[in-house]
Each structure stands twice: as C-alpha cells, then as structure tokens.
Amino acid sequence: MEPRKPAGIFDRDVEWADLARFATDDRPGATLGVVTGRRRQGKTLLLYELARATGGFYFGATEATPTDSLRRLGAALGQHTGAPGPVELPDWEHAVDALLAVGRAGPTTVVLDEFPYLARASRDLPSVIQHALTPGRAERVESRTRILLCGSALSFMGGLLAGSAPLRGRASLELPVQPLDFRSAAQFWGITDPALAARVYAIVGGTPAYRREYVSDDAPADLADFDDWVVRAVLNPARPLFREARYLLAEDPDLRETALYHSVLAAVAEGNATRGGIAGYIGRKATDLQHPLTVLEDVGLLVRAPDSFRTGRSSFRITEPLVTFYQAVMRPAWTALEQRRGADVWRRSQRRYASAVLGPRFEELVREWALRFAAPGTFGGPVAEANSGVLTDPVRRTRHELDLVALGEPPIGDGPRPLLAIGEVKWGRRLGEPDLDRLDRIREVLWGRPGFDTGDVRLLLASAEGFTERLTTVAAGRPDVVLVDLPRLYAGE
Numbered sequence: 001m002e003p004r005k006p007a008g009i010f011d012r013d014v015e016w017a018d019l020a021r022f023a024t025d026d027r028p029g030a031t032l033g034v035v036t037g038r039r040r041q042g043k044t045l046l047l048y049e050l051a052r053a054t055g056g057f058y059f060g061a062t063e064a065t066p067t068d069s070l071r072r073l074g075a076a077l078g079q080h081t082g083a084p085g086p087v088e089l090p091d092w093e094h095a096v097d098a099l100l101a102v103g104r105a106g107p108t109t110v111v112l113d114e115f116p117y118l119a120r121a122s123r124d125l126p127s128v129i130q131h132a133l134t135p136g137r138a139e140r141v142e143s144r145t146r147i148l149l150c151g152s153a154l155s156f157m158g159g160l161l162a163g164s165a166p167l168r169g170r171a172s173l174e175l176p177v178q179p180l181d182f183r184s185a186a187q188f189w190g191i192t193d194p195a196l197a198a199r200v201y202a203i204v205g206g207t208p209a210y211r212r213e214y215v216s217d218d219a220p221a222d223l224a225d226f227d228d229w230v231v232r233a234v235l236n237p238a239r240p241l242f243r244e245a246r247y248l249l250a251e252d253p254d255l256r257e258t259a260l261y262h263s264v265l266a267a268v269a270e271g272n273a274t275r276g277g278i279a280g281y282i283g284r285k286a287t288d289l290q291h292p293l294t295v296l297e298d299v300g301l302l303v304r305a306p307d308s309f310r311t312g313r314s315s316f317r318i319t320e321p322l323v324t325f326y327q328a329v330m331r332p333a334w335t336a337l338e339q340r341r342g343a344d345v346w347r348r349s350q351r352r353y354a355s356a357v358l359g360p361r362f363e364e365l366v367r368e369w370a371l372r373f374a375a376p377g378t379f380g381g382p383v384a385e386a387n388s389g390v391l392t393d394p395v396r397r398t399r400h401e402l403d404l405v406a407l408g409e410p411p412i413g414d415g416p417r418p419l420l421a422i423g424e425v426k427w428g429r430r431l432g433e434p435d436l437d438r439l440d441r442i443r444e445v446l447w448g449r450p451g452f453d454t455g456d457v458r459l460l461l462a463s464a465e466g467f468t469e470r471l472t473t474v475a476a477g478r479p480d481v482v483l484v485d486l487p488r489l490y491a492g493e
Helices: 013-023 043-054 066-081 092-101 115-121 125-132 154-160 182-189 194-204 223-234 241-250 258-269 275-282 286-298 321-338 342-348 350-372 433-446 469-476 486-491
Strands: 031-036 057-060 108-113 145-151 171-176 302-306 314-318 385-393 398-407 417-426 458-463 481-484
Touching (some): 013 031, 013 043, 013 145, 013 171, 031 043, 031 154, 043 108, 066 115, 092 125, 115 125, 182 194, 182 486, 194 223, 194 321, 258 286, 258 302, 286 302, 350 385, 350 417, 350 486, 385 433, 398 433, 398 458, 433 458, 481 486
Parallel strands (some): 057 108, 108 145, 417 458, 458 481
Antiparallel strands (some): 302 314
C-alpha cells in the first residue's frame, strides 16, 4: 500500500506519488532511482519523509573521506537494523551489498542523499552500484531494496545516467524536483493578490526554502508592504537570502571560475541574451563562451531558448529569479547594501527592477501560463512549446520581436507545425488597439510561411497594467484575440 503524503509537505503530489510507487513496488529484484533538482527545492524533506513513511533507511552524506563515509554509513545502518553495533563496511562493494540485504524481507526504501559527496570521494562508486545491480546476480534478485540516489549538483547527477556512464540503463526512476510554478508559489507564500504575487515571484521564484528558512516566514502583508519587505528580507545583510545568489555559484563544484560565471549571468540579466551580446558585455570572444555557457546550462542556472522563426538562433535566460535580481539590483550596489543602506538602494533601483527583473520574468510567466494553464480552446489546441521569436518582414525590411510564439504538437511526417499564437507582453504599460494592429500586421507576414500551419493564429496581448477600454471592446468581438491580465494569469484559463 502506498503511503500518504505527509501534511507538512506542500504541493509535490506528483513527485510523492512517483516516489511512493517506486518505494512500494513489490516485484522481486532490487531497483534504482535517481532524484535531482537544484538546492532548496525540498528534495531532502521528500526523501526523508518517504523513508519514514515506508520504514526505510535514510543516509545523508557529507564531504568526507571514503573511510569516514563508510564508518558513518555502517553506524547508521547498524542503528536502523537493530544490530548490536555498527555494521563493518570495509569497502563500497560490501556497503552496497549490505544495503541490498535490508530489502530481503520486502520492499525497503534506501536513500543516499547528497550522493555526489560520496561519488566524488570514491569515483568507482557508480561502477560498484552498476555491478551490484547486475541482472541475475543473487544479491539483487533476492532483494527488494529500492535505492534512491539524490543530489543537487545537476551536471554530476545528469551524467550518472548519460552516454556511457556506468549506471545508464540501471535506473527505473529519474525524478527531477523542480521549483514551484508561479501559481503554487503564490499559494505557498499565502499571497492572494496577483500583483503582489508576481512581484514576489520575480525575486524569489518558486524555491520553497526561501520562505521558510531564509526569511523566517516573513511574507509581505500586502502590496503596500512590498517595498519594506524587500528591504528587510532580501536586501538585509542579516538575512540568509542576502548572500544566497552568491552561494548558488560558490557551492557548486562544477563552477570553478565564479568571476566569469557571475559576469555571464550579469550580461544576461542586463538583457544581453545572445552569445554575441554576452561576449560584448564581458569583453570576450564569442568562441570563448562555449564552456562557461555549457556549464551554466548543465548546473541549471541558464536555459537556452530557441528562436521560433530563425533556425539555429537562440537566446539565454536565467532560470533562477533570485540570481536575476541579484545581478540586476544587488551586485551593482553591493558595498552600499553591506553598509545597510538597503532602503536607499531599493529606492534608486525601481527602474532597473522593472526593466531587468519584472519585465522579463512577466514574459516568462505568460509563456508558462500558455504551456501549463491555458485551456486548449484558448489557443485552438494544446500548446506544446512557448518561446519568443524574431520575424523579418522582407517587403518592408523590418524586424518584429515577439514575446510569445505558441506552437502546437509537431505533426507526424513532414507536414507544417501548427502556429497557434503570437503575442505581445508588457509589464509596465497598458496595451491598446495599436498593439493589436501591430500583431495583425505581423500575422499577415506569417501567413503562408513555410514550415508552419498559420490557418488559425491567435493574437495574445498580456499586460500587468491592463488594457484600454477600446481594446477590451474590440477583443470581445474577436475570438482570435486573447487578453491576459494578472487575474487571468493567476486564476484563469
């Protein structure tokens, strides 16, 4: 019987169901699962509670020598099994077999949290686990241990199961634990005002720990309290959130040239989203950026977003809102912030916060809404991909930048892909009929474009400031126009 999710775990219903199904699988033979995700997302809480709920074994690794780690593991295993003393584990071969042995009587959860600490100190450990889980091996066949390896070093954990890695093909569960989406984040923070929720999300995103441990449950009471909250909770050197963005880079062992990585992230936060733009900002050649960009992608701090209309072109976006906020607002004024002049810094940073933080993040929210929350009828079909794009008008010799390009499922065969919608997204400006006219003209350019089915392209206008009365009236009579304001973003389809 699968255990019920503890009341203390917010959301994570899907993740808990997958973990519970894996842990209670009654089929014979030991199995392996891998759980990944950036730090502070609640992976440890999920796995610890899973081990408790199933009567399993949880071991949190630390940075230590192999001998010390084996000693700690043996002591914990002895306590778990009720042995008279620590279990003697001379090497990892014996240790993994000891973990398999705890599952001989039935399905037993075994969690090895912070697995990269163990594997970096004992580089043969993945191969040892691979051998222990060899099909037909008696120790595996006679066990129903459900081993879960967990880690926050995304590049390392991703490499465990990739290419020719020893554990490739051994795992029956690969579970990423992502940050909360923007709607769930609002519920988690107890915020019902969409305008306030969007502002808070643009700073702290959907990382659960940032509310609990990092600001001690201090949430802005209302929109009027937001500025004071930023100063006391985010720009306050006494709060852990103040240095968190720096620690995100410093604590990942794959990020060795932190100065270079900070510069790359600063470039993206300033709006230099292409490889050439980043290179110009930091004073490097574009060819020199392949490695740092790849590393930042691998550790989950950057994502490469393809241009929907220009094959081979892409732009980079920062995945963690707190990193964007740090690079755009905090890093340029770090000395003043350390001198506790947060209120002055925040007062001076309003324009930068709106243009470099709120605006781009609002565009991301609208694209996420189109992907996850919009009803299929809103765009004439389910959205499979939502990006931005740059379209060239060869007749007028102009370029059009689109904040949203919503695509349907790729067709079977060589047919054109449905282009469901194009959109304009603005945080700080009320949109009106001229904005709709612009999208109408762009749609005309798109009609008949090779590779796309443009027979029913919807026009989306999204604004945090709302819409003019004239645009609202026109849109009411046009089923091809989609208006998205903050209330619809947070509660509508």
